[in-house]
Amino acid sequence: MTPVSSKLYADDVSLLMVLIDTNPFFWNSAQSTLPFSKFLTHVLAFLNSILLLNQMNQVVVIAAGYNSCGYIFDSSDPQNQNKRAEDLLHKLEEFVDNDQELCREESVDGPGFSLLSGSLSMALCYIQRVFRTVPLHPQPRILCLHGSPDGPGQYVAIMNSIFSAQRSMVPIDSCVLGAQHSAFLQQASYITGGVYLKPQIFDGLFQYLSTVFATDLHSRCFLQLPKPAGVDFRASCFCHKNTIDMGYICSVCLSIFCKHQKKCSTCGSVFGQAQTQNSSTTPDRKMKMPVDG
Amino acid sequence: MSLKDAEMKYNREDEEDDDGDGRGVEAWERDYADERSWESLQEDESGLLRPIDNKTLYHAQYRRRLRTTTAARIQKGLIRYLYIVIDLSRAAGETDYKPSRMVVVARQVEAFIREFFDQNPLSQVALVTLKDGVANSLTGLGGSPESHIKALMGKLTSSGDASLQNGLDLVQSLLNQIPSYGHREVLILYSALSTCDPGEIMETIQKCKASKIRCSVIGLSAELYICKYLCQETGGSYYVALDEFHLKELIFEHAPPPPAIAEFAVANLIKMGFPQRAAEGVISICSCHKEAKVGGGYTCPRCKARVCELPTECQICGLTLVSSPHLARSYHHLFPITPFDDVTPSATNNPSKLPKICFGCQLSLLNPGNMPAPCVSCPKCEQFFCLDCDIYIHESLHNCPGCESFRHSKSVVA
Numbered sequence A: 001m002t003p004v005s006s007k008l009y010a011d012d013v014s015l016l017m018v019l020i021d022t023n024p025f026f027w028n029s030a031q032s033t034l035p036f037s038k039f040l041t042h043v044l045a046f047l048n049s050i051l052l053l054n055q056m057n058q059v060v061v062i063a064a065g066y067n068s069c070g071y072i073f074d075s076s077d078p079q080n081q082n083k084r085a086e087d088l089l090h091k092l093e094e095f096v097d098n099d100q101e102l103c104r105e106e107s108v109d110g111p112g113f114s115l116l117s118g119s120l121s122m123a124l125c126y127i128q129r130v131f132r133t134v135p136l137h138p139q140p141r142i143l144c145l146h147g148s149p150d151g152p153g154q155y156v157a158i159m160n161s162i163f164s165a166q167r168s169m170v171p172i173d174s175c176v177l178g179a180q181h182s183a184f185l186q187q188a189s190y191i192t193g194g195v196y197l198k199p200q201i202f203d204g205l206f207q208y209l210s211t212v213f214a215t216d217l218h219s220r221c222f223l224q225l226p227k228p229a230g231v232d233f234r235a236s237c238f239c240h241k242n243t244i245d246m247g248y249i250c251s252v253c254l255s256i257f258c259k260h261q262k263k264c265s266t267c268g269s270v271f272g273q274a275q276t277q278n279s280s281t282t283p284d285r286k287m288k289m290p291v292d293g
Numbered sequence B: 001m002s003l004k005d006a007e008m009k010y011n012r013e014d015e016e017d018d019d020g021d022g023r024g025v026e027a028w029e030r031d032y033a034d035e036r037s038w039e040s041l042q043e044d045e046s047g048l049l050r051p052i053d054n055k056t057l058y059h060a061q062y063r064r065r066l067r068t069t070t071a072a073r074i075q076k077g078l079i080r081y082l083y084i085v086i087d088l089s090r091a092a093g094e095t096d097y098k099p100s101r102m103v104v105v106a107r108q109v110e111a112f113i114r115e116f117f118d119q120n121p122l123s124q125v126a127l128v129t130l131k132d133g134v135a136n137s138l139t140g141l142g143g144s145p146e147s148h149i150k151a152l153m154g155k156l157t158s159s160g161d162a163s164l165q166n167g168l169d170l171v172q173s174l175l176n177q178i179p180s181y182g183h184r185e186v187l188i189l190y191s192a193l194s195t196c197d198p199g200e201i202m203e204t205i206q207k208c209k210a211s212k213i214r215c216s217v218i219g220l221s222a223e224l225y226i227c228k229y230l231c232q233e234t235g236g237s238y239y240v241a242l243d244e245f246h247l248k249e250l251i252f253e254h255a256p257p258p259p260a261i262a263e264f265a266v267a268n269l270i271k272m273g274f275p276q277r278a279a280e281g282v283i284s285i286c287s288c289h290k291e292a293k294v295g296g297g298y299t300c301p302r303c304k305a306r307v308c309e310l311p312t313e314c315q316i317c318g319l320t321l322v323s324s325p326h327l328a329r330s331y332h333h334l335f336p337i338t339p340f341d342d343v344t345p346s347a348t349n350n351p352s353k354l355p356k357i358c359f360g361c362q363l364s365l366l367n368p369g370n371m372p373a374p375c376v377s378c379p380k381c382e383q384f385f386c387l388d389c390d391i392y393i394h395e396s397l398h399n400c401p402g403c404e405s406f407r408h409s410k411s412v413v414a
């Protein structure tokens, strides 16, 4: 910890973890108006500009595929100093081929979903390692370039990752490339204080990326970044993995169910009478009492 | 968990200070001589005092982790209504705790409220203060930690006597109005050595008992018979704190649901709504304050009325509204990840099967000289992880990156 290094790692040095959605079923579907190759040109230009903005900046790319997740690129790796783009594209190709080999289904209904929870978990592990190893470290943040619809089965895992990121004060930015909003990423960005953006015109993707997501965390305080246009707080029920906005909660373990159950499938409690709403409302309202002060 | 870690780190730094920087200073100059720093020394299994090194820290965490995973499926979703009664009588101004009893109590209550909502996401807390012989309701029952903490920090002055009876009377009348599935609890942080009551306190205690209110007291000075009696009658616990650290421990014991009430709790299925948060900058009239508000706010999924804060009950249709992330905070207790297995280099004969990098953080698992470093592996996905990732995954992340990264193992969720 010399004074020199502390000067080098000023508050505007970033560690950017980029999670790229490589789910082939999404990129080939009608949902994506942007071809994957075009998308990659935008992203490569963006990654290069991050590395040029500050010589200390670090970029790590993780692919979230359909069957697996993997590290694609790390700018701190001494082998990656030259030919960055080639190395990245080479590794990405390898990854996509491997991912395809793991695929056992011939075709899927709709675009399916990618393993966002796995790539988030890996990114958080990497960030913890950076926190651990160097006393002065770049400011980490995660950027999800995501297009596939949410996989309701990943609900618990993604929420766990979000809370862990929140505890370590790592913002999760999201750029949604699919047709619909992503409730998971809306919550992730809202809870961790990141930026959520769903670009309107994909031809200008680089411009969106560079104006919204390129700035370091310190400079963000001075910018008017896109404000969330609402946050979808719907949850997945544990019984059918449906996304619901109203449901039944087990008072013992907080499991969410979409229909009334006799017994909780998570903790095994047998339920008495379902709480009818009206029995509890009237006395409750009286509880509003003048607060001293 | 993270709180405890931070605290252990803090203690550790304290001790390092003792050996290092503290040496050049006279003992009487040292601030912490006042704070009894020797009491923060840790005892090992054989009863020896020693500074904590990384290894014991690691093992302590590991043991704690195993304990929490085995006890994971106990009741986490009890709906508790807890009144925290804080004595701000003259005695709370005493300085045997530094800087004063009430400041220490307020600090611990702040930490406690956060921990409480982490562990009891559906529960509600309210604050009552005892001062000048009367009891004041500082905040009403609510689920937002920030509003309680703000109210408490703004009211830190002490004067007059404390009246246990007035406090209990007030709390009892308020707790009588809560829904039947809620558990009623009172936690009293009592500094005074007497109670100055307007009537017969024994009757009040019987009333609390009849209303099934569990009363617990943590004393800051000495044991009082009336407190002990109150706790015995109502099934609560009574302790007297020895110092700040002990006080913290005692308060935090109330964060997980008490096993006694967990036993006779009736499981219920409660209908709830997960409102959407409205876009920033949208103007609408909220149903709770009947005011036009800009931005924020949540929309009831059943009747589309606007409310300002969660959790709450919809004023229009009566649906209980919660934020789903609030519930999700405790789901890692429901689906704990299995402890990872230690990988001993000698056990695997095939050297090519030995891991080279950690699956989570890409750290090399080879020590200098290509000797395998200690590592662990997940029994489900058979990926290898470094020891630091092992701790992080089990203590904070609660996901196995390996299991989450392969589709075939998707059955781990649910």
Ligand SMILES: [Zn+2]
Pocket: A237, A238, A239, A240, A241, A242, A257, A258, A259
């Ligand atoms: Zn369902």
Ligand SMILES: [Zn+2]
Pocket: A250, A251, A252, A253, A254, A255, A264, A265, A266, A267, A268, A269
């Ligand atoms: Zn349950």
Ligand SMILES: [Zn+2]
Pocket: B300, B301, B302, B303, B304, B305, B314, B315, B316, B317, B318, B319
């Ligand atoms: Zn409503």
Ligand SMILES: [Zn+2]
Pocket: A125, A129, B358, B359, B360, B361, B362, B363, B385, B386, B387, B388, B389, B390
């Ligand atoms: Zn690791």
Ligand SMILES: [Zn+2]
Pocket: B378, B379, B380, B381, B382, B383, B400, B401, B402, B403, B404
């Ligand atoms: Zn695993």
